[in-house]
Amino acid sequence: MACSADVRILFSVGPGYGLMLPIVPLIWAARIAGHEVLVATTAEMPDVGARAGLPVVDVFPEHDVWDALLRGITSEGDSPEIERVAAATGLSEAYEKVSQAGNPFGLFTLTMTEGTIDAGRAFGADLVVHTTDHVAGRLAAAALGVPVLEVGNRISWSSRDEKFRNGRNLYDDDDVTLALRDKLGIPGGPPRVIARIDPRAPSMGGLVADEPDPLDGIPWWSMRFVPFNGGVVVPEWALRRPERPRVGVTLGTVVPIMSGTSNLSAVIEALGGMDVEVVLAAGKADLADLGTLPENVRSAGFLPLSTFLPTASLMVHHGGSGTTAAPLHYGVPQLVLPAFADNPMSAERVVARGVGLSHDPATVDAATVRAMAERLLTEPAFRAAAREVSEEMATQPSPSSIIERVVPLVGA
Template sequence: MKIMFCAAPGYGLMLPLVPLVWAARAAGHEILLATTSEMAEVGARAGLPVIDVFPARDVWAELMGKVGPGNTPPADEDLSEEEKLVAGSGNPFGVFTLTMTEGTLAAARAFGAELIVTTSDHAAGALAAIALDIPVLEVGNRVSWSMRDEDWRREHSNFATDDPLSRHLAEKLSFTAGPAKVLARIDPRAPSMGGMTAGEETDPRDGAPWWPMRYVPFNGGAVAPPWVFERPERPRVCVTLGTVVPFLSGTSNLTIVIEALGQLDVEVILAAGAADLSALGTLPANVRPAGFVPLSMFLPSCALIVHHGGSGTTAAPLYYGVPQLVLPAFADNFLSADRVAERGVGLRCDAAETDVATMRSLLERLLTEPAFAEAAAAVRDEMATQPSPAEILEKAVALV
């Protein structure tokens, strides 16, 4: 079968799809990943055949530039009619729907796609499936929340295909707008984190079934530094802010965290990619700036992770049973932080309003109180019992 996978061009928006793509290829299907911007190269480095559906501009960089510090939204009179449709949707990811739908549809038609698999925050894939009258499998790429959450779906539904922007694109690209033929929607959350149990639920929007699926972390590949597989002599703590937060607000929020960790008998891995660390000053002797190292490469050796609450960064330590301290920054980070705290797998904290003594107390609790590690291990064990990406892919193909 020819299966096209569609994802928006952000790390947290595309990487959760990769294990499903691998499962499809391992099962012998022809596959194609449709994305753009930096994710086209990231997908290629993951061993996937990729088509860049909007090579004319780097739309991810443009979006980050618009929401970055010091930027104000343009006035209505400065927007094109299509840009006004995006602005009116209240969904910043609408820019991906606008720019990527035409290329996604063209790629699906040329490839001869028989099934489209798309993430829950990327309508371009669904619109291509509608245009070609083929089924679509929607994959939730949020482990702390998903499109099953009524409050989030009501205000942030990114999968709408009957909104003004989608209707405009349907008319522009000469197809009839309407509901997608959704085979199923995939929930990657552990049951105790709000996800599905083994029983099958249906979506009240269109009756499509919800299927649980085991989250399998993919954070990219890298040549492992020697320390990754060495047994740490002291508790190892990972600190990261993902890829978006350092761009939007820098790394200064980590100042108190690093100072507090410098007072503890721990080994700190500062996984900050290419972020500028100058705001942190001289790092304590127990802090190792590691640049980019995939979390899945060294999380199994960690006793704790401190992070911003990104969906993938929240999910990976759940998979490995590692307690978390979440410092939410924006958007769905706060939902992730709430879920982590409610389930007891970690704590949440506003780094901007916390002093070093309080931060140190939180870190010591997470490192010494067994309840957090026990809860994290319980969620890890739950996730291990959920259907694998390979099983889900086989189930979807059988329906097609």
């Protein structure tokens, strides 16, 4: 194995923006510290990682597993695309069981594990870093016989939370992992886990101090969330402080595909009638249904949130984990219209901490959005709470300090 000053670290990451982007600062930290890194992912994420200056390997090339997942969720009945992708692994029966159990992430495990193992072996990995929701990384570490650093990439929940554990060990096998162990000859049992990372601020449910996991004694470490939303040529207007309150609006990358942009209608109508400057960061979403945008709305397409959040007074969004965490980092109040998955949990955390408000997007109207936005812009308690969380996050260990801490333990 390499010495502690030259560790080869394989980062195993799921194929979605919300799964990949939160871990990029940790990968940068490892590279800056002088370690060799390789990111194992697929779908659009190899391009995203490469644009972030990272060495990336596509572990399931010629198939867009993320697109297959979305097609399976949005279409009625069985998805031919999912069946085709699952068949490419030779484990369609295992995926069918996982599909029936409502575990779409099983598709990532099935399609990405073998390629991740092959990449890690060719790379000579000494350590695997994987996100909590990405089982392919855990199985790859077991196959390679190397330790693991497990990193939470959610600001709304962690596998520390009792309701997500249900009394089960985090490494219990299901039909997919058992089938993969059999097919690929992966040894039974979990890899050695050096630590698990919780990126939440203590007042948002995170760690106050290191603590052992109650099920297996593995230590939990806190880590500061550092926002990364991609690179961009920063527009000149974003660098200037606006003359009136700047309000950011986004639905992320998944909601427009799953539900369209109808939720934006009430938001744009409400904000269009207020004395604010609106930055609509809608990516590639089709905005035709919104009609002609009000004069105070700037349609910015794809624009990383960190570009304009330092000068923003409010962020309106769908409750994605990274989208919730970025305003916390900058001390900006939030209005959350939660969509699905863990979005409602993000909204619950925001409201409970007093950093924002939330409303069901299915029943919200322009008058309600306007009333909530006016509260968030004028009542100082929301801004004060958001700044408290931002200051709290700044005291958490940085990604660089996590790398410094874990590397000496790799060969222990």
